Amino acid sequence: MKEKGFERIHEVVAAHDIPRLTDELYDRVNARAPKDLAALIPATFNGEDRYYYETSPNVRFHVPFDTTQNDRAAFNDFRQKHGEGKLTAHGPHRDSWLDCPDNGINIWIAIGRVQRGNGLTVYRNEYDGHQRYTGMGNIARDEKLSEPFTFDLEPGDFVLFHTDQLHGSALNYTDETRFVISYRMTFDRPHFPNGHYHSYSYSGLAGGPLSAAARLPALLQPSYLRSFGERVVEKLRPSKAKRIELTPAAKDLSGMRVGEIRPTDAKTCVARIGEDEFVSFDRRCPHQGADLAMGYVADGRIVCPWHNLPFDPETGQSPCQSLRSLNVRVADSPPASA
Numbered sequence: 001m002k003e004k005g006f007e008r009i010h011e012v013v014a015a016h017d018i019p020r021l022t023d024e025l026y027d028r029v030n031a032r033a034p035k036d037l038a039a040l041i042p043a044t045f046n047g048e049d050r051y052y053y054e055t056s057p058n059v060r061f062h063v064p065f066d067t068t069q070n071d072r073a074a075f076n077d078f079r080q081k082h083g084e085g086k087l088t089a090h091g092p093h094r095d096s097w098l099d100c101p102d103n104g105i106n107i108w109i110a111i112g113r114v115q116r117g118n119g120l121t122v123y124r125n126e127y128d129g130h131q132r133y134t135g136m137g138n139i140a141r142d143e144k145l146s147e148p149f150t151f152d153l154e155p156g157d158f159v160l161f162h163t164d165q166l167h168g169s170a171l172n173y174t175d176e177t178r179f180v181i182s183y184r185m186t187f188d189r190p191h192f193p194n195g196h197y198h199s200y201s202y203s204g205l206a207g208g209p210l211s212a213a214a215r216l217p218a219l220l221q222p223s224y225l226r227s228f229g230e231r232v233v234e235k236l237r238p239s240k241a242k243r244i245e246l247t248p249a250a251k252d253l254s255g256m257r258v259g260e261i262r263p264t265d266a267k268t269c270v271a272r273i274g275e276d277e278f279v280s281f282d283r284r285c286p287h288q289g290a291d292l293a294m295g296y297v298a299d300g301r302i303v304c305p306w307h308n309l310p311f312d313p314e315t316g317q318s319p320c321q322s323l324r325s326l327n328v329r330v331a332d333s334p335p336a337s338a
């Protein structure tokens with residue numbers, strides 16, 4: 001393992017053991033978080049040593065998607081327990097739509113190498129704005145997204161982004177595991193517009209004689225009680241995912257830009273790949289069913305807006321062998337349904 005690096009962990013640890021391994025890592029990372037942050041935050045923010053930090057940081061092991069497919073149950077169980085984005089790809093979201101403060105900073109640290117095909121997607125143009133989102137904290141499937149910013153990182157590099165920044169995970173179609181630990185923190189008292197059940201400690205009290213009280217300043221807020229009440233109600237009424245209406249089909253394709261994708265009917269959409277190249281294909285992504293009409297074209301490929309997975313417009317194949325291909329129909333003029 002030492003020789004191979006974290007990037008090859010899936011060659012050393014069987015896929016069905018990854019969830020258990022991650023659980024163990026959580027315990028270790030949580031235990032050392034106060035000390036690690038006491039070193040990291042002042043060094044990053046001009047000596048600042050008064051802050052609130054999420055007491056349970058996030059361990060994010062994204063092994064190549066294809067290697068997880070024989071052990072889906074173990075990965076799904078983990079997702080139920082810890083949420084999306086830890087072992088599985090998280091759709092586009094703002095952390096503040098879920099259970100995080102809207103005055104926070106996410107410190108996303110590459111422990112192993114991160115590549116564009118397994119990393120973070122950051123929708124730079126969507127920092128503020130009023131996208132609709134579901135009760136599960138994901139962007140509504142009919143919100144059109146622009147191409148996200150993606151990047152490579154070397155071990156030890158880290159990215160800072162605001163908890164109101166729209167972002168998500170790329171579905172890992174590389175042959176490397178991506179290992180990241182991320183911390184969330186605020187300088188002012190954390191403010192929770194949605195769920196409030198993560199615990200935040202105040203650095204000014206943590207570690208000293210009053211360390212037991214370090215969680216109280218963030219906890220003693222009306223948002224905690226509100227959120228607690230909502231969870232009780234949710235338990236009684238399990239499904240709170242909202243159904244999103246799809247946008248009506250856009251029929252006139254004559255004015256389409258090269259690179260644009262539009263819905264043609266409830267099930268199909270069309271992309272203008274080149275000047276004279278139109279491709280018609282199913283709207284449902286073979287991964288988790290995201291609406292590909294809301295995707296975009298990059299490097300001549302159709303890209304899913306949900307986890308940034310590219311599809312070849314001629315064959316419908318993605319780099320993930322375990323996913324079925326998209327049903328594509330190529331035409332050199334706007335398709336007949338246009």
Ligand SMILES: O=C(O)CCC(=O)C(=O)O
Pocket residue numbers: 060085086089090095106108119120167168169170180182
């Ligand atoms: O690491 C990922 O893929 C998702 C990251 C994320 O959503 C977060 O750090 O809030």
Ligand code: FES
Pocket residue numbers: 171285286287288289290304305306307308309
């Ligand atoms: S890549 Fe995940 S839904 Fe399309």
Ligand SMILES: [Fe+2]
Pocket residue numbers: 085093094095167
């Ligand atoms: Fe996030």
